[in-house]
Amino acid sequence: MLATVKERISNWNPQLVREIKGRWKPRNLVIAVGGSLLSQALIYLGFREELPSTANQMNRYCVGTPPADELNAAQFHNPPNNYCLENSAGNFVINWELWWLDVFTWLSVFFLIVLLVAGTYVLISDLSQEQQKGTLSFVRLTPRSVSNLLAGKILGVPVLIYTVMLLAFPLHLWAGMAAKIPVSLILGWDLVVVASCVFFYSAALLYGLVTTGLNGMQSWLGTGIVFAFLLMATKAGYSNALVNHNPFDWLTLFYPGKLLPYLIGETPHSLETIGYFNLKEAAALKWYGLPLWNHASSAIALLIVNYAWWTYWAWQGLQRCFRNSHSTLFSKQKSFWFTGSITVSLLGFMYPQTGDPEYVSAELLENFPILFGIEFAVFLFLIAALSPHRQTLQDWARYRHQKNDKPTRNLPADLMRGEYSPAGGAIALNLATNSLLIMIAIGFLPLENHRLFLGGMVLLTSSALLIYASLAQLLLLMKTPKRGIFATVAVSTLMVVPAMLDNIFPLPPIVSLTFFPIAAGAHIPSNLLFLTLVAQWAVIISCNIQLTRQLKKAGASSTKSLFSQQKTTPPRLPENAQ
Amino acid sequence: MVDCQMNDLAIETRGLSKQYDRQLAVCEVDLQIQTGEVYGLIGPNGAGKTTLIQMLAGIEEPTVGEIYWFDEPVRFDQAHFPLKRRLGYLPDDFPLYDDLTVWDYLDYFARLYYLRQPHLRRRLEEVLELVQLESKRNSLISTLSRGMRQRLSLARTIIHEPILLLLDEPVSGLDPLSRQQFREIIKVLQEAGMTILISSHILSDLAELCTSIGIMELGYLVESAPLADLYQRYPQQELIISGLDDLDTLAQQLPHFKGVDTYEILTEKKQINIQFYGSGEDKVNLLRSLINAGFSITEFYTQKQHLEKLFLQLDHKQPS
Numbered sequence: 001m002l003a004t005v006k007e008r009i010s011n012w013n014p015q016l017v018r019e020i021k022g023r024w025k026p027r028n029l030v031i032a033v034g035g036s037l038l039s040q041a042l043i044y045l046g047f048r049e050e051l052p053s054t055a056n057q058m059n060r061y062c063v064g065t066p067p068a069d070e071l072n073a074a075q076f077h078n079p080p081n082n083y084c085l086e087n088s089a090g091n092f093v094i095n096w097e098l099w100w101l102d103v104f105t106w107l108s109v110f111f112l113i114v115l116l117v118a119g120t121y122v123l124i125s126d127l128s129q130e131q132q133k134g135t136l137s138f139v140r141l142t143p144r145s146v147s148n149l150l151a152g153k154i155l156g157v158p159v160l161i162y163t164v165m166l167l168a169f170p171l172h173l174w175a176g177m178a179a180k181i182p183v184s185l186i187l188g189w190d191l192v193v194v195a196s197c198v199f200f201y202s203a204a205l206l207y208g209l210v211t212t213g214l215n216g217m218q219s220w221l222g223t224g225i226v227f228a229f230l231l232m233a234t235k236a237g238y239s240n241a242l243v244n245h246n247p248f249d250w251l252t253l254f255y256p257g258k259l260l261p262y263l264i265g266e267t268p269h270s271l272e273t274i275g276y277f278n279l280k281e282a283a284a285l286k287w288y289g290l291p292l293w294n295h296a297s298s299a300i301a302l303l304i305v306n307y308a309w310w311t312y313w314a315w316q317g318l319q320r321c322f323r324n325s326h327s328t329l330f331s332k333q334k335s336f337w338f339t340g341s342i343t344v345s346l347l348g349f350m351y352p353q354t355g356d357p358e359y360v361s362a363e364l365l366e367n368f369p370i371l372f373g374i375e376f377a378v379f380l381f382l383i384a385a386l387s388p389h390r391q392t393l394q395d396w397a398r399y400r401h402q403k404n405d406k407p408t409r410n411l412p413a414d415l416m417r418g419e420y421s422p423a424g425g426a427i428a429l430n431l432a433t434n435s436l437l438i439m440i441a442i443g444f445l446p447l448e449n450h451r452l453f454l455g456g457m458v459l460l461t462s463s464a465l466l467i468y469a470s471l472a473q474l475l476l477l478m479k480t481p482k483r484g485i486f487a488t489v490a491v492s493t494l495m496v497v498p499a500m501l502d503n504i505f506p507l508p509p510i511v512s513l514t515f516f517p518i519a520a521g522a523h524i525p526s527n528l529l530f531l532t533l534v535a536q537w538a539v540i541i542s543c544n545i546q547l548t549r550q551l552k553k554a555g556a557s558s559t560k561s562l563f564s565q566q567k568t569t570p571p572r573l574p575e576n577a578q
Numbered sequence: 579m580v581d582c583q584m585n586d587l588a589i590e591t592r593g594l595s596k597q598y599d600r601q602l603a604v605c606e607v608d609l610q611i612q613t614g615e616v617y618g619l620i621g622p623n624g625a626g627k628t629t630l631i632q633m634l635a636g637i638e639e640p641t642v643g644e645i646y647w648f649d650e651p652v653r654f655d656q657a658h659f660p661l662k663r664r665l666g667y668l669p670d671d672f673p674l675y676d677d678l679t680v681w682d683y684l685d686y687f688a689r690l691y692y693l694r695q696p697h698l699r700r701r702l703e704e705v706l707e708l709v710q711l712e713s714k715r716n717s718l719i720s721t722l723s724r725g726m727r728q729r730l731s732l733a734r735t736i737i738h739e740p741i742l743l744l745l746d747e748p749v750s751g752l753d754p755l756s757r758q759q760f761r762e763i764i765k766v767l768q769e770a771g772m773t774i775l776i777s778s779h780i781l782s783d784l785a786e787l788c789t790s791i792g793i794m795e796l797g798y799l800v801e802s803a804p805l806a807d808l809y810q811r812y813p814q815q816e817l818i819i820s821g822l823d824d825l826d827t828l829a830q831q832l833p834h835f836k837g838v839d840t841y842e843i844l845t846e847k848k849q850i851n852i853q854f855y856g857s858g859e860d861k862v863n864l865l866r867s868l869i870n871a872g873f874s875i876t877e878f879y880t881q882k883q884h885l886e887k888l889f890l891q892l893d894h895k896q897p898s
Contacts, residue, residue, distance in 0.1 A: 007695065014689035022677040133673040137637055138734070142690040143662040324639065391598065398597070399642045479599070 015139070015149050019156025028160055036164040040171050043110065047103050052084040052092050059084050061099045062092065080272070101179035101267050101274065105260065107172045109234050112193060112256060115165055117227045119158040119197060120204040125219040126157045127208035131325075146322045147315070154201045176263070185263045188300045189256075195307040196256040200226060202314035209321045210329065233257060240278040243285045245353040246367040247346045247374050253306045258282065262296035287348040313338055317385070326392055329385035332417050332426040336433060342378050343434045346371055347441045361448045368454055372461050372518045375434065379465045380491065382430060383472050386423035389484075390477050396420040397551040422551070424544060427469040431462040456529045460517035463536035467515065468494065470543035477550050510535055587649065588613040588742055588773035589634060594643030596629050596797075603629040605797040607643070611775060611790070613741075616768050618784035618805075619777040621794035627777040628670065630794065631746045634775070635667040647742060663691060666740035670747035672731035676720035680711055680730060683719060684737055691738035701737065708763060709733045725756030732763060736772075743767065745776040749783060761787060817854040817861070819868075820877035825850055828873050835867065836860045854880065 010017045052059040058066060064083035085093050130136040139149060169190075176186040204222060211218040233255035236242045242252055242261075252258055257277070265271070265279030285293040293299050317329040330338060350371065352363035388396070396418070415425035435458050442454050468491045475487040498512040513524070513532040524532075589611040596604040604626040611617045619627050632638035634645060636652060645652040647661055675683055684702050693701060706712045709729040714722065722730065728748070735743065745764075749757045757780070764787055768774060778784050784791070791808055793801040801808070821828060825843050829850060832838050837856015844851065854861070865878050 010685075010689055011694060014686050017689075018675070018678070018682075018686040021682055022675065134669070134671060135673045135675060137669070138667075138687070139690065141635065141637070141662060141665065141667055142687070143660075143692070144690050326639070394599070395597070395641050 013148060013152045013155070015144070015152025016156040017152075019152060020159050023156070023159050029163065032160040032163045033167060036167040039110070039164075040107075040168055043103065043106055044171070047099065047106070050102075051094060051099070057084050058082065060102075061094050061096075063095050064093070095269075097179050097267060098269055098273065100175050101181075101264065101269070104172065104175035104179050104181065105264065105277065107168065107175060108189065108260060109237075109257060111165060111168050111172070112196075113227070113230050113234070115158075115161060115193065115197060116200050116230060117223055118161050120200055120226045121219050121223040122161070123153065123157050123201055123204040124208040124222045126153070127205055128212070128216070128218055131209070131212065140323065146319050150202075150205055150318055150322065153205060154198070158201070180267050181263045182266055185266060185296055188296065189259055189263055192256045192259050192300060192303050192307075195304045195311075196254075199254070199307040199311045199314065202311050202318065206314050206317045206321065206329070209318065209325065212325075230255070237261075238276045240276065240281055242277070243281050245285070245349070245351075245363075247349050247371045249285060249349040250342075250346050250374070253303065254310075256303065259296070259299055259303060262299055266296075284353060286351065286353075289351060309341070326389060328388055328419075328423070331419065332386065332421075332423070335382060335386055335426060335430055339378060339382060339430045339434050340437070343375065343437045346374060347437065350441065350445065357446070360446050361450065364445055364447055365450055365454075368457065369518055371438070372457060375438075376461065376465065376518060379427070379431065380468065383423065383427060383465075383469045383491075384488075386426055387469070387473050387476050387487075388420055388423065390479070392420050393422060393473075393477055393551060394554045396422075397554045422473050422547065424466075424470055424473055424547070428466055431465055435459070435462045452526075453524060456524055456526075457517060460513060460524075460529070460532060460536070463533060463540065464515060464517050467536060467539050467543065470540055470547065474543055474547050474550070477547070477554070514539065586613045587611065588615070588647065589775065590646040590649075591634070592644045592646075594630070594633060594645060595641050596626075596633060596638065597641045602797045604633065604640075607797075607799045609792065609799060609802060611773060613648075613773050614771055615790050616764070616774045616776065616788045617790045617792060618788035619775060619792045619794060620779075620781060620784065621777075625794040626797040627794050628746055629797075630799075631667075631744050631775065631777060632669075635665065635744050636662075637667070663738060664741050666735040666738070666743045668731055668735045668743070668745045668748055670750060672728055674719045674727060674730065676718065679716050679718055680706070680722070681715045683730065684733055687734050688737045693738060701739070705733045705737055708736075708766060710759065725752055725759070728752060728756065728760070729763070732760070736767065741772055743772050743774045743776075745774065747777055747779065749778060749780055757783060815854050815880045817852040817864075817880050818849060818877060819852065819875060820847070820849045822848070822874040822876060828868065831868070831871065835864045837864070849877075 006017075050059075051061055058081040060081055062082040062084035064085040066081075066083040082095075087093050127136075130139075142149075173183075173186060177183060204226075207222045208218065211222075233242070233252060234257060236252070237255075237257045237260065242255070242258060243249060244252075261277040261279040261282035264274055264277050265283075267274070271278050271280060282299070283291075283294055292302055313330075316334060320327040320331075321329065350364065350367050352360060352367065412425070415421050416429060417426075438458050439455060442451055442458070447454065471494070472487040472491055475490055476483050478486060480486065494515045496516075498507060498515050501507055502512050509528060510532050513528070514535045517532070587610055589609060591607050591609045594604060594607040594609070595602065607626075607630060609630075619630070621627050629638060633640050647664060650661060652661060675686075678686065681702065684705065685698070688698050688702060703712075706715055709732055711726060711729060711733065714726060719727070719730065732745075732748065735745075748764075749760050752760065761783055764774065764776070768787070774787075776784065776787065785805070788805055790802070790804045792799055819828070825845065825848060829841060829843055832841055832850075832852065835856075837854050837860040839853040839855055841850055841852040843849075856864075861880070865875070868875060
């Protein structure tokens with residue numbers, strides 16, 4: 001029976017079995033099992049230490065009301081401590097459900113971070129090692145689909161981490177049930193964690209595939225980003241700040257802990273007693289004014305849908321980059337859906353929670369820089385995802401007419417949709433459509449007299465992004481193999497340096513506005529707005545003239561010289577050849 | 579497996595080029611390899627052999643040009659499942675998974691190519707026997723010698739019974755015994771009907787194995803022909819004459835004869851080696867004239883030109 005199952009799994013996904021065979025060795029298993037049991041024991045014993053040990057003391061897990069003279073001291077704690085009472089047997093009366101809830105929450109958060117951070121690390125590291133060694137080339141040559149191979153990686157590479165998690169599952173379930181959390185919700189949590197793993201691991205594989213030349217640093221860098229995100233989100237969860245009623249809420253949708261308030265809210269304690277992952281706050285979140293986060297089931301569904309949608313995009317990149325490492329992450333056509341869906345999601349979180357119409361306009365105005373900031377980051381990612389490298393661009397410039405499937409395709413269409421063409425046109429169109437969406441939102445939102453300023457900001461931000469896109473594309477044509485790093489450094493410098501210099505000695509506002517308009521104050525005079533736009537477009541046009549010049553040079557002239565040089569002196573056969 | 583008739587083209591390229599930056603690594607290569615052939619690709623370092631093979635294998639994207647396997651166009655980065663089952667590719671380095679045993683490694687690749695039990699087990703045993711690694715089936719790959727690793731790589735390349743093999747410098751770095759073993763395996767594969775493209779610097783190996791030869795220089799395929807044709811087209815032979823007399827006097831006579839190109843006197847062996855490009859009749863005339871002139875000839879024979887010498891006759895260019 002077991003042999004048949006093994007045979008079936010081996011046939012379905014040999015990659016999975018290969019990964020398991022390579023990792024499930026006795027020594028590794030002992031470390032994984034030992035590590036899991038030890039960490040569970042440490043968490044359990046650590047919480048046992050939190051229980052009261054002497055009579056009449058104040059403790060979170062006691063149930064008595066403090067005497068009047070100690071009431072102030074007890075309430076000083078957040079959440080407040082209770083007075084410890086003994087029962088007739090001489091033992092303290094303990095609020096075990098609260099104690100188990102704390103254990104459950106800690107286990108959830110701790111193992112979530114371990115699962116996502118360690119899993120991300122091993123996947124990035126495994127893939128970059130395979131890339132370096134060259135073993136991935138053989139796997140690519142097999143007739144297996146990309147999804148089959150990479151699913152094998154996702155299921156197999158972190159197999160020791162899964163072992164750790166499986167061993168922790170009984171204690172986690174037990175702690176949840178002892179805290180009076182419904183089993184269905186605990187399983188719902190597990191489902192969301194699985195969905196988050198699929199997303200984070202897919203993104204990790206994509207990151208591992210496309211980041212080369214970082215000399216093994218990419219694993220640490222990628223894992224560091226995931227760890228920092230989880231740490232910040234967990235901290236926000238413990239301090240009841242997971243919901244902000246601004247576009248940051250979109251980012252927190254990637255944190256599985258967003259579901260914890262619903263589990264915790266089911267326990268028979270007041271939210272003040274628990275003191276973290278507040279349900280009232282989580283349930284107040286709205287999207288385009290819709291109360292979608294009212295119920296645990298809808299929250300589970302929304303989190304899973306969000307992960308599924310972004311996992312789909314990660315796999316779009318994986319499908320393209322696994323077969324061809326020089327490929328861009330997305331096709332130009334699909335990029336419109338990518339940025340469009342982000343903008344639509346972000347705009348849904350713009351409306352503030354305040355019931356007072358007097359403050360709505362002011363709060364909305366505060367939300368816009370956050371929206372612009374996230375959009376900025378998204379478009380920087382898009383520039384990296386869509387910009388082809390030197391070789392691709394040179395080939396496009398030289399052989400465009402020979403390579404096109406449809407020889408009748410004209411240049412503008414090729415720039416918007418072509419697989420190998422420069423990204424500037426497609427990024428400009430992306431910016432235009434997303435700016436239009438934001439402009440429509442500005443038209444509908446109660447912004448009183450701020451509409452003109454915000455419209456100007458949209459234009460400035462879009463133009464600044466177009467400068468970055470043009471500059472990045474220009475730098476990606478450089479000869480050096482580190483051109484990717486150069487482009488990143490150059491764009492970052494443009495963003496950071498004017499603002500930094502401005503702090504040391506005041507620069508004309510047009511300089512900082514041109515390159516980083518998000519830092520602008522609440523009002524920009526219309527003449528300054530106009531001048532900045534002119535300056536931005538001057539930079540964009542000069543960058544693109546330079547890019548066109550370089551492409552022409554790379555194309556016609558060098559091809560001619562290369563072919564003429566080599567064709568006039570082809571290797572000759574000896575004279576006695578017949 | 580597809581049914582392939584002899585004289586069908588296993589590989590065809592049209593105007594295949596690969597340009598890196600300002601350097602043309604492969605330039606307008608029109609290659610045709612018949613089904614069942616063993617095609618040797620030779621050329622100096624940097625001639626573009628590896629790039630050409632990588633493009634044929636679908637690892638490197640051509641800048642321009644078309645590739646056909648068995649008359650079907652091959653497009654880079656596409657799944658083309660049936661075509662992939664026909665190809666086996668062995669690169670010049672052979673990265674392996676050191677944490678697996680020999681059996682597990684081959685089992686893994688066999689399943690990636692959809693081989694199923696009980697055929698899978700039989701095939702693994704067959705291949706292990708062919709590459710002489712039966713005794714190492716349960717050994718970790720990290721414990722294998724270079725020659726064994728190379729043979730294991732070849733086993734991985736043929737595990738799915740491909741009909742087209744691309745072998746890039748398969749014997750580089752191997753000792754003579756391992757090379758001999760490797761040659762024997764290639765012969766077995768050739769007899770089994772596989773079409774094989776093999777690049778190597780060791781031209782004597784290729785001469786023994788190949789039915790056709792392609793010569794690459796500076797990215798161009800400057801010659802591509804059956805080996806027999808090539809010998810015919812470059813008819814220079816080595817004529818060996820041994821005699822009892824003074825070889826210097828004999829050598830002085832040689833430039834007067836038709837077909838004699840250059841010669842070398844080996845005094846210790848009492849032998850003259852002549853580079854001879856004349857016909858059979860010229861050879862008879864030479865022998866008759868030498869005897870008539872009173873020279874005591876003890877040996878007079880020709881030996882076929884080595885592929886290596888033939889290759890060296892070409893005016894080679896290496897990329898700077």
